[in-house]
Amino acid sequence: RKExxxxxxxxxxxxxxxxxxxxxxxxxxxxxxxxxRQDCRKEPKLLMSVYSSGNEDGxxxxxxxxxxxYISLLIRxxxxxxxxxxxxxxxxxxxxxxxxxxxxxxxxxxxx
Amino acid sequence: DADVTQTPRxxxxxxxxxxxxxxxxxxxxxxxxxxxxxxxxxxxxxYYSFDVKDINKGEISDGYSVSRQAQAKFSLSLESAIxxxxxxxxxxxxxxAGVTGETQYFGPGTRLLVL
Numbered sequence: 001r002k003e004x005x006x007x008x009x010x011x012x013x014x015x016x017x018x019x020x021x022x023x024x025x026x027x028x029x030x031x032x033x034x035x036x037r038q039d040c041r042k043e044p045k046l047l048m049s050v051y052s053s054g055n056e057d058g059x060x061x062x063x064x065x066x067x068x069x070y071i072s073l074l075i076r077x078x079x080x081x082x083x084x085x086x087x088x089x090x091x092x093x094x095x096x097x098x099x100x101x102x103x104x105x106x107x108x109x110x111x112x
Numbered sequence: 113d114a115d116v117t118q119t120p121r122x123x124x125x126x127x128x129x130x131x132x133x134x135x136x137x138x139x140x141x142x143x144x145x146x147x148x149x150x151x152x153x154x155x156x157x158x159y160y161s162f163d164v165k166d167i168n169k170g171e172i173s174d175g176y177s178v179s180r181q182a183q184a185k186f187s188l189s190l191e192s193a194i195x196x197x198x199x200x201x202x203x204x205x206x207x208x209a210g211v212t213g214e215t216q217y218f219g220p221g222t223r224l225l226v227l
Contacts, residue, residue, distance in 0.1 A: 049215075
């Protein structure tokens with residue numbers, strides 16, 4: 001089983017739609033969680049951290065379910081500019097043991 | 113100016129050649145990383161360094177070596193390039209953030225083709 005698993009997509013949605021991605025992780029001791037965004041042929045950039053209580057940033061909402069070991073990303077009112085690959089990232093440690101594991105990404109294509 | 117820079121941005125080389133990829137950062141971070149990205153495999157960690165005197169192997173270090181010349185510079189070398197090292201290479205930096213985890217900041221990437 002992969003350490004971090006994501007549906008590769010692509011998810012093709014019309015502008016204005018709501019879309020959700022899930023990501024599962026295998027290490028129950030994982031400490032922190034993130035969503036990164038990667039545009040085609042560009043570097044990954046942090047989209048948002050995922051907190052136990054869930055968090056929202058504008059049209060984006062991230063949730064963490066530790067019991068089921070998955071995190072989710074919800075995008076409301078999708079824009080053309082949201083088209084990208086979304087990487088689920090898990091941090092397996094803290095301090096000097098800190099190590100990020102990246103999922104392979106879920107590709108989103110928002111269309112007119 | 114970009115906080116994390118990589119040179120070269122694109123490189124074509126032949127099997128058996130030695131090649132060095134360079135990374136520089138102005139973020140003042142102690143931690144630096146080298147990843148490679150392949151289609152369908154995501155980002156995989158090659159080497160990482162938590163300070164100038166600290167070098168650690170990642171999950172796929174075979175065939176690679178690194179040098180941390182200064183806090184701001186971290187170089188990746190392929191001593192004898194082979195075609196399956198064709199990939200997109202990213203350098204990243206971070207600072208220790210305790211239990212909340214750490215954000216990594218990536219360079220623009222180096223696209224390497226080994227013929």
